[in-house]
Amino acid sequence: MIEMNRHPVDLTNWDKEEDPFYFEIYGETEPLVSLAAAEVLPPPNEVDKGGRTYEYWWTLGHTGSAPEHHHLWPERPSDEPIWKHLEDTAARVYLYFPVEKGWRINEITSSVKYLSPVANQAAWTEKAAAEWSKLQPVVNGAATIASGLGVVPVVGPAAALAAPALAALAKLQIGSVPPDVKGFEWSAGKVTFASKEHGLMQGVMWTLPRQMFELLGGRLTGSVAVTFIPAQMQSRGGSEGANLQPAPVLGHAVVYADGRQRWSPGSNHFVELMLSPKEAS
Template sequence: MIEVVSYPTDLATWKDTSKEQPFYLELYGETRPLVALDFTQVLAPGIDDRHVESEEALPIYEYSWVIGHSDDLLANKDLWSHIKDPALSVFVYFPVSRGWRVKELAATTKYLTPTVDQEKWLHRISEISQEVSPAISDISTLVRLVPNPLSSEVASILSTIARLQINNVPRVEGFEWSVRKVTRKSEYGVMQGIQWTIPRQMFRQLGNRLTGSIAVSFTPSLRQQNYLVCDEEQELSLQQGTILARAEVHHTERERAICIPPTHQIELKDFIGLQIAPRRKL
């Protein structure tokens, strides 16, 4: 089931004319994802393992964030003249101590066509396509040739990444967005995640609703105790966990960024949280 959380909790209360907090933030995705039990295994060709389900595609899930603001804010030249470059940071974190972990596969930022810079983008997309297509083709060919039980999972990943690129913003001039892996300590323990960095031109020109996403696969994570390998028959304990998200708009005349949700203490940062309960296939 796809569920959504936001700041403010009820978007009907969003104060779009506020000078202090003119933005809203949403996070949504599947709240009962399937766990891939054998995703971390790499088997040599011909090895038979009864636990590997070679005919099933790898379950991959996309978790998306949305940051929005009003048309009036979009037209406010004075405000945008004080927005730093890069303008926006978005963070999404996953827990690591709930009996499962995620493997990040692909990050995106989204757009709809046609855009203002459509012609320039198409030229750049054409260049990227020529650079990437042969490599993807070679990989796909190799996947089909290797008699490896995991080939269906690799093919699933490649197929998912290809679909995600359809509306992904290309890194053209002024739109050089990037991502990096991050980690932090929270009330839920250690969290691992992704940070998006968005340039000012991109933040402004793509309209007043910007969307990004991270595609992940879930894998079980048993904590080893007393230097002993876990028993194969040990029951998985897949506990409910929280995905955290926050955004920061960087302003030249403010000591701190405009935080969504707002941060009231420098040492404590607030987040919106999406509860998820990963499950194994019955």
């Protein structure tokens, strides 16, 4: 089931002075773990043995300072320095997944979304095509190998049917901001933290530039595509089998402006989305 959680929870009474932006995360809360995660090309009868790819999204929503939107917020002050004085690195978004609950995730790719058409559309399309051309030899090679082993048929252009991970990669490229367009250079990196409350968490951090807030509108969105795999501690007595426990994905975001950091919900507080991974039947 696709579910979501956010801060503030109740947006009908959103206080934009106290919370300049809202932050939410959403995705599948009962994903299937892959029982053939370590197999690069599983046997044909095990291709769908839980090896599915899931996308988890985040949204950073804000009123911004665009004059064409002022009629929507008649009560807003005439000056909102947080949006008029963003730093070059304007925001960071974090999603964390647990690693000690009998399962963990394997990241495939991350994205930042845009709605077409957008300013600089021609340049973005050219960049996106160039990125796909770099991937095409990999996709074709995977298709050839998979076809030779009888894993999947090669249908039409060699394409992402070759492997679920490559299919997910191709899908997420559509509508994603190329990371090397001038002024929109965003990046993603792997991050880790640990706490007494949540244990060890591993995840992804997006770094977003100022122009995204100026030209992509008042709702920035991004995602990470992942697969779920069983992960049990090795014991001297041998494997004890999968022990999949519910645990939350944690997320928060920070905006940098006027030399200050504004977090949602907080630098040490998180939006939580509870996941209950399951074995494929």
